[in-house]
Amino acid sequence: xxxxxxxxxxxxxxxxxxxxxxxxxxxxxxxxxxxxxxxxxxxxxxxxxxxxxxxxxxxxxxxxxxxxxxxxxxxxxxxxxxxxxxxxxxxxxxxxxxxxxxxxxxxxxxxxxxxxxxxxxxxxxxxxxxxxxxxxxxxxxxxxxxxxxxxxxxxxxxxxxxxxxxxxxxxxxxxxxxxxxxxxxxxxxxxxxxxxxxxxxxxxxxxxxxxxxxxxxxxxxxxxxxxxxxxxxxxxxxxxxxxxxxxxxxxxxxxxxxxxxxxxxxxxxxxxxxxxxxxxxxxxxxxxxxxxxxxxxxxxxxxxxxxxxxxxxxxxxx
Amino acid sequence: xxxxxxxxxxxxxxxxxxxxxxxxxxxxxxxxxxxxxxxxxxxxxxxxxxxxxxxxxxxxxxxxxxxxxxxxxxxxxxxxxxxxxxxxxxxxxxxxxxxxxxxxxxxxxxxxxxxxxxxxxxxxxxxxxxxxxxxxxxxxxxxxxxxxxxxxxxxxxxxxxxxxxxxxxxxxxxxxxxxxxxxxxxxxxxxxxxxxxxxxxxxxxxxxxxxxxxxxxxxxxxxxxxxxxxxxxxxxxxxxxxxxxxxxxxxx
Numbered sequence: 001x002x003x004x005x006x007x008x009x010x011x012x013x014x015x016x017x018x019x020x021x022x023x024x025x026x027x028x029x030x031x032x033x034x035x036x037x038x039x040x041x042x043x044x045x046x047x048x049x050x051x052x053x054x055x056x057x058x059x060x061x062x063x064x065x066x067x068x069x070x071x072x073x074x075x076x077x078x079x080x081x082x083x084x085x086x087x088x089x090x091x092x093x094x095x096x097x098x099x100x101x102x103x104x105x106x107x108x109x110x111x112x113x114x115x116x117x118x119x120x121x122x123x124x125x126x127x128x129x130x131x132x133x134x135x136x137x138x139x140x141x142x143x144x145x146x147x148x149x150x151x152x153x154x155x156x157x158x159x160x161x162x163x164x165x166x167x168x169x170x171x172x173x174x175x176x177x178x179x180x181x182x183x184x185x186x187x188x189x190x191x192x193x194x195x196x197x198x199x200x201x202x203x204x205x206x207x208x209x210x211x212x213x214x215x216x217x218x219x220x221x222x223x224x225x226x227x228x229x230x231x232x233x234x235x236x237x238x239x240x241x242x243x244x245x246x247x248x249x250x251x252x253x254x255x256x257x258x259x260x261x262x263x264x265x266x267x268x269x270x271x272x273x274x275x276x277x278x279x280x281x282x283x284x285x286x287x288x289x290x291x292x293x294x295x296x297x298x299x300x301x302x303x304x305x306x307x308x309x310x311x312x313x314x315x316x317x318x
Numbered sequence: 319x320x321x322x323x324x325x326x327x328x329x330x331x332x333x334x335x336x337x338x339x340x341x342x343x344x345x346x347x348x349x350x351x352x353x354x355x356x357x358x359x360x361x362x363x364x365x366x367x368x369x370x371x372x373x374x375x376x377x378x379x380x381x382x383x384x385x386x387x388x389x390x391x392x393x394x395x396x397x398x399x400x401x402x403x404x405x406x407x408x409x410x411x412x413x414x415x416x417x418x419x420x421x422x423x424x425x426x427x428x429x430x431x432x433x434x435x436x437x438x439x440x441x442x443x444x445x446x447x448x449x450x451x452x453x454x455x456x457x458x459x460x461x462x463x464x465x466x467x468x469x470x471x472x473x474x475x476x477x478x479x480x481x482x483x484x485x486x487x488x489x490x491x492x493x494x495x496x497x498x499x500x501x502x503x504x505x506x507x508x509x510x511x512x513x514x515x516x517x518x519x520x521x522x523x524x525x526x527x528x529x530x531x532x533x534x535x536x537x538x539x540x541x542x543x544x545x546x547x548x549x550x551x552x553x554x555x556x557x558x559x560x561x562x563x564x565x566x567x568x569x570x
Binding site for chain 2: 206218
């Protein structure tokens with residue numbers, strides 16, 4: 001890692017630490033401090049987990065797809081997760097769904113999601129890797145398919161059950177499932193460490209299939225492992241806050257802009273830190289300063305959508 | 319030596335290669351020539367394990383391509399395909415440095431850095447080393463890709479149409495560089511080339527392909543004749559001599 005990268009990382013870590021302190025201690029009244037601090041700490045941990053998961057998932061996915069505009073959610077990863085939840089509600093009913101042990105269910109979700117994602121997107125990327133437009137189209141169509149099947153199932157559900165489905169299909173940074181946090185956080189740490197260890201190989205993977213094969217990287221295996229990590233990370237973030245379409249795009253774009261280097265050893269931590277700074281800072285602003293007058297997820301999507309258009313118009317799709 | 323036996327290959331139902339058996343001699347420059355769609359690139363890609371083998375067997379310096387671990391093959395041969403678009407934003411020096419990957423797996427040493435500097439220098443890229451790939455011309459990017467394969471420092475170098483986008487002087491410099499690798503370091507080179515006169519001027523061994531079959535192979539002087547070439551390209555082609563080498567003319 002060069003000096004510039006290290007300096008950027010150091011500054012960003014400081015900024016995040018400052019924001020976290022602000023989040024924890026700003027406006028702490030004389031009341032039940034222990035209770036408030038606990039509440040805030042849980043939420044802070046959730047925000048950071050989600051931010052890191054989305055950021056790293058996006059960076060990894062863009063490397064596999066050799067494309068800077070695609071994100072896991074544009075390709076329907078989180079729609080797949082929501083579809084799975086809808087299916088569970090349909091199969092088990094409300095009581096059954098709510099009665100599932102949170103951590104166990106989540107572990108199972110992640111397992112199934114990873115398997116599905118590897119099969120679906122693995123075949124897609126292995127076969128269509130040379131045909132990027134076809135791959136994007138297929139991914140987008142898959143995403144739409146997953147969403148419409150969820151939507152259809154939602155229509156035939158009774159309203160009570162539908163409200164459960166609805167709560168998992170929209171992003172909300174206010175409603176965080178605290179029970180899941182230890183498992184989700186643990187999985188995120190493991191996945192990010194794995195990605196970090198693979199960083200030099202990911203650099204080679206980013207060159208594209210032919211150069212990577214020529215340089216002796218086991219391309220197929222590396223693609224599948226990377227997709228599995230993406231699936232784990234997307235499951236984590238979707239389970240905690242719901243699908244967030246454009247956030248990953250913003251932070252991946254920011255990371256590339258901040259670094260001007262394509263090395264994953266730098267990209268991964270910078271994207272993760274940028275995401276954490278945006279989420280913690282943004283949520284603090286909306287919750288404490290603007291009194292919940294708007295929701296962060298809406299603003300994130302709006303800004304992300306604009307950024308996506310900007311990338312499209314700049315011709316960054318390749 | 320690269321030994322190819324009974325190689326067949328299909329792409330989407332079309333038979334691209336029919337039962338090919340041939341070899342690339344060691345320590346020589348082997349040129350694959352032939353009309354578009356003859357299967358030259360497919361053959362080279364199969365040797366370089368860019369596409370999986372369907373039928374037949376290929377060994378590179380004794381390593382069975384379908385069974386040898388790909389990391390090991392990367393230290394025996396370097397292959398440069400035709401598709402060279404890269405999504406990530408890289409400086410030329412970074413791209414060339416990737417050529418050392420098979421030797422250091424992510425932890426470059428002083429030796430690796432020296433080899434990269436040498437490769438940049440060999441292809442006159444040192445002044446451009448800090449430019450980004452999307453900020454240089456197509457020919458300069460092509461040279462950077464070749465320099466990457468060159469930095470890989472393997473006994474075998476396989477290049478699919480390396481002269482694409484290169485002007486006359488850089489094409490000539492590349493061929494001279496390859497010739498030098500062969501003559502002074504005992505390396506071996508296989509390349510697909512469309513401009514026959516580059517094969518005529520620099521190649522030792524020529525393999526002429528048409529419709530997925532080998533039409534002729536052997537010394538450049540024996541293959542690059544009026545009879546073979548006219549038949550190969552279905553067009554009247556004249557072959558003269560210039561400085562002891564064949565000179566192929568299309569305006570016969």
